[in-house]
Amino acid sequence: MTAADLVVVADALHGTTGEALAVADGRIVAIGDRRDTSGWGGRGTRTVHLPGVVLPGLVDAHAHPVLGARVSRGLDLQGVRTLGELRTILTRACREAAPGAWVLGWGLSHDVWEGAPITAASLGSAVDGALVLLRMFDAHSALASSAALARAGVDGPRTFPSGAGVAVDAEGTPTGVLQEHEAIDLVERLVPVEALADVAERLAGHLERMAAAGLTGAHVMDFEGDPAALYAAVEEADRMPLRLRIHPWVDPSTTEQDWDALIGATGSGGRLWRLHGVKFFLDGTIDNGTAWLTHADCHGQSVRSTWPSPAHYAAAIARFAAAGVPTATHAIGDAAVRHAAASIAAARAAHPGSLHRIEHLELTGDDIVDAVAGSGAIASMQPTHCTRFIRADGRDNWSARVGRARAGQSWRTRALADRGVMLALGSDWPIAPFDPREIIAEAQTRRHGDGEPVGAAEALSAAQALAGYTTGAAAAAGHAADEGRLAVGMRADLTVLAADPTQCAPEDVPALSVNATVVDGRVRHLRG
Template structure:
């Protein structure tokens, strides 16, 4: 082989295939891996216009794939002041007082643990700003919002409301709204009043996000929505130049979806660009444990989380079947044990008319008898390790664990159990619910605590993944989850030339150290989309 477009050299290259001879060089031609070998092979690959990149002591792996993210919805969810580091009511009040004010005061990332188990109400908002300021704060899980009395008044919310889904306006015993809005339908009347973003600013913010993700090692992502201006945004970005990473979109399918809505989702599967495409549909069978809207087999300690988001679960199953019969792979958010069980039961009798397997997202608490069903039914398990490490505690004192009680909290976030039962496990970030950096997520998956926090006790350390399992969750297992096992996720001749180079070896470096590893190079379709000039010593 001669005339490569690109040659990459590094002391360690992990193809992520079967064990074989050491690889220290690879060649790319026409957007595909053309050859693997050693530095001695370079003279046979090089042509007159070949770009050669020598990375010294770096480690090259297949490009990383974010299994679950919200790049467009995240533009809305990250409006205003970042509250993700707030841990007490007093800190929340100070943050709101210090926040810049416009027509509305918006914030995001509000952790329910801030309220210490007490009811979540607008009282701190009033103490900080008074009752006349319209405030809209999105919770850390994005499944609820906390709004001020003025925001409620502007939206005309004066008491309980009925919704097609399991959403609700939380009210006090006298029927007065507390400001806590659970699930998307309840949030929408207030959210719809927020001032619109400038389209040019949204394009700028989205491109900046994609570039930062590529600089962290991502070459692709799975977007769990395709709502609002997503089509216009991605078409506009791609008209201006190649995207720095690939994207697969799954439009939402919500309760009360009509036959026409489902037909529209099928039609959307034809939408695509050079590095993006619609492929799938996103369902939610339940909400969250923190909000009391998960679907559990037994109530939580507050007497909540007893019902699905779809009031009629048979309607969910019928909608999934309609799409599956038309070759649309489905993705379902399922948090609680009853929700996971119903989704598996639904998927277990569906026809397989797509090369892309159906998948279930989050899988926060489930009994052992469900573990082998993922392999038996060829269903992808998609999980986000930082949901566990960022929002729960080993002593079960957090809101999530205390709501579940110790028994269900101990059978939680079962990453290792799923792998050992032969499940396909894709890993992701769920940005902006948690940070997107895959280095930290890989570290957290191995540590079962946040990377860099050496004094934090691991949560259920028996569920820790090995270094290779964690890397596979972003590479080989991610490719299989997308139906691309023969074309992506590994470094082999004929595979997509998507790769990343780290300063440290993800398979041998300590997890805390790897979380800080420089990303030296990211390549998509054989094109360099990120390059750092930091030299790496052997």
């Protein structure tokens, strides 16, 4: 055996016997007991002795690190629970802002309004005359102050072919709510652009915190604003501790020529960040009233796809399948999931072995669970969207919109798994926190903290929850053959936790220390 670059010695290895493994050229080349390690090293070998259990590297199957780096320059509003609290925060921020400066925020919950209309006017004197733009937690909607709307020249309704729009009251006056990306861009494009170095610094910091939480990779679901220079700057500074597989968006207005350009770009990037596949949006969000439901929500909203021609979406899926490019489809409402599953089934029939995944699947009745199972799609889901944003008593915006009966069909992780659907789990950060230990735990408990479980029957087992971050994530990336397990020949992306999360009570998993991460055979995080 060639001398190892790295030898890791721990208390145990997950899923196999032994206590140690050797790595060379980014791959596992040997597995054995402590006594075997004497024959693995050479002059340049690094050996690390760690308490705990070596796991396959934990991979977040759905994240937006550049979006997170960009929005997090503003006020973090994730913890705001009441309108009074929001007004206090904004009053202080507007008072401290320089004249003419923008006050930005992110992570704001619709539930702050407790069912009342969401309007800029509800913020009162806190934002009088100030340029304020607050992104809601779902990242599909925002609230702009009257001054911000005036600066953008938005004085009435605006609609877009995708269904995006500027919300207005009965008199046609904008309320401040901007639904979906095209509408948000009307105001956001006026916000001064930050220096690349500042955004890159925040991006690197976020990635390093992800590594410290145990992540070795992420499937990145956007490539907006041409962030290649950001990724390159972070990697050049040797601050890229995760393997990033990136999926640029395919807009409904794109043509076959645009699709061919994306196909040609697939595989480009750096050492640890690459364009890997493409992402579609079949709908928006239930919280925002822009999902695609079989039946309208309580406001008469969420009744259409973001693709004016869903048949055009199906043609695009087939085109990328023919080229061997993996696809990911954002589909939250039941009608969106059904159409995604049907389109994927057709693409896979024409192009066997093509790789497709559906993102979110928030609302799925039994018939749609069966459709997903029959399509061959991978289900990429975020358990903490259920545990953090939905209440068991139904007193939240999402549940109120769909009604109690449909709310019982939410985040059907166990039903999908029981039908043989491969699950890949993630956070959707910055929509929800990225710590994989918390997500693995809440996938099992279906609750956050001391809250009541939401849909307890959909709880995953410990093994299923961990698989969502290992074998499931590997399958979703098309790398089931060389990632997600500890075996000779597998890629050496590793996470070392204080204990095996499948042998702990789920409530104890979030507190497990992350003793190390290894990416591409190199130690990227080491607990001090």
